[in-house]
Amino acid sequence: MRAKLFTSLAIGVLGLLVGLWLVPPPATRANGDKHEEKGGHAHMPAPLEYADIHVPTSVWTDPAMITRGKEVYASRCAVCHGDQGDGKGPAGVALPLKPPDFRDKDGVAEMRDNYWFWRVSEGGQVEPFKGKGSAMPPWKGELSVDDRWAVMAYQHTFSGHNGPHVPWGHPESIAMGRDIFVMACVPCHGVTGKGDGSVGSMLSPRRAPQPRDFTSAEFKFRSTPSGQLPTTADLFRTLTEGVRSSGGPMTIGLRGHRIMPSFQHMPVAQRLEVLEYVKSLNRGFWQRGVVKTVTVPAPPPLTPERLTRGKQLYGDAECLACHGTRGRGDGPSAPMLKDNRDLSIAATDLTRPARFKNGARPEDVYRTLVTGLAGTPMPSYGDSLEPDQVWDLAYYVLSLSRGGQSAQTGSR
């Protein structure tokens, strides 16, 4: 009796193991791509070097671009991806990693434009696609940016979607980022990203700084010229390093500590996902075209003459009006300073570089002087000072620090 029971149990367990082995786990973003069975691949965030390359929205529906894309597709892509975009080109069916089916409406809808451009540009020669054995060639050497956009516009037509391929038309492409935003960012930045979360205002009531309004065009910490939106790398840096508090009545306990936390322990892919969602709150990121950043030249040697010139510039550029003679943020204009929301804002205490929100390395100070801090009274000196003068001023600013820290001061 016992032997019979044991045998039945053993057969049952064996059958279960066979069954589990035969049935694949549900394909989700976490353990693969739910479009694998249609030849889809993991839709991961584009790396930072491609994150800012957004296709101009008009391209997707421009008949001339679609016609041009069709020609490129027919000569270069169709042999694998198929004339019908089904991934069943005569060479494609022979591949171990099958080309995706562009007719898969859901799969295409999840693909962001910068990811798509990355794939066309680098092909299967980058990870994780190379490790999966992708044979797709990189086209960046053969096709111009316009031609790559054109072929993407043509490929997009296979999905049956008639409008531009943008996140606000395909919310599923930013669903993961939105979920992360809801969990990690809403308390300060608010449900709609306008910086009106309930927690944020408690940290510094009726005073700056307040959480960033992502729907506005003003972002403080950038490597882009004055008046421009930040790069994705800028946003990534802020998200990774957090933002230190320079103090305020309700931030006494936080002074010097991060008023915005650091998310350095969040996996990189998740940080990139949430940034794609943040960017989707401001369509300007799709309308700006080629992104230009401020060039920071290599730091020159620090010399007494440079500090003397920097001190002169500190006066001439009216830095002491806000930051004060000794850089303590106690200049005559300091009590009257307001930010773009008409909130009182303190001039940074330059004697405490560890609290510099945009970083305290010489390169960071240089960048801040050139870009300014949008939304605050801190102007951009990019047009009024030569690069060498900016270095003079940057070194002088760092020399004001307590304890004599200067060019070797660390990060945010």
Added chain:
Amino acid sequence: MTKAMFVIVALVVGAVVSAAHSVADEGPISGAVKAIDASGKTLTLQTTAKGETREVTIVLKPESKIVKFARPPESAKTGFVEQPLALSDLKPGWIVSVTTKHEGGNEVAEIVTVVLEKP
């Protein structure tokens, strides 16, 4: 009777598992042509799979096919036509996909498909 059922189930499971493994080993191999030995009838590819890059030498037999696909010369026709190639037509750097079978410890090509002719 029950003992016999147990043995049968175990055998079936074993057979299915080994069949699955043997099918997995014979998937197409794609990669870049590294070297061609026309006299020895071998083709060496640099291929990446499961995160590992390796070189694989594939033997070609008389029944092995090498093909590429091109547009038909008649402009009115769509689709692709299959064009046979000789081993000596292949060039280093070309991307190919090869369907193989195991024979006597070698990977023997059944069909070599040219995916991309790199200049």
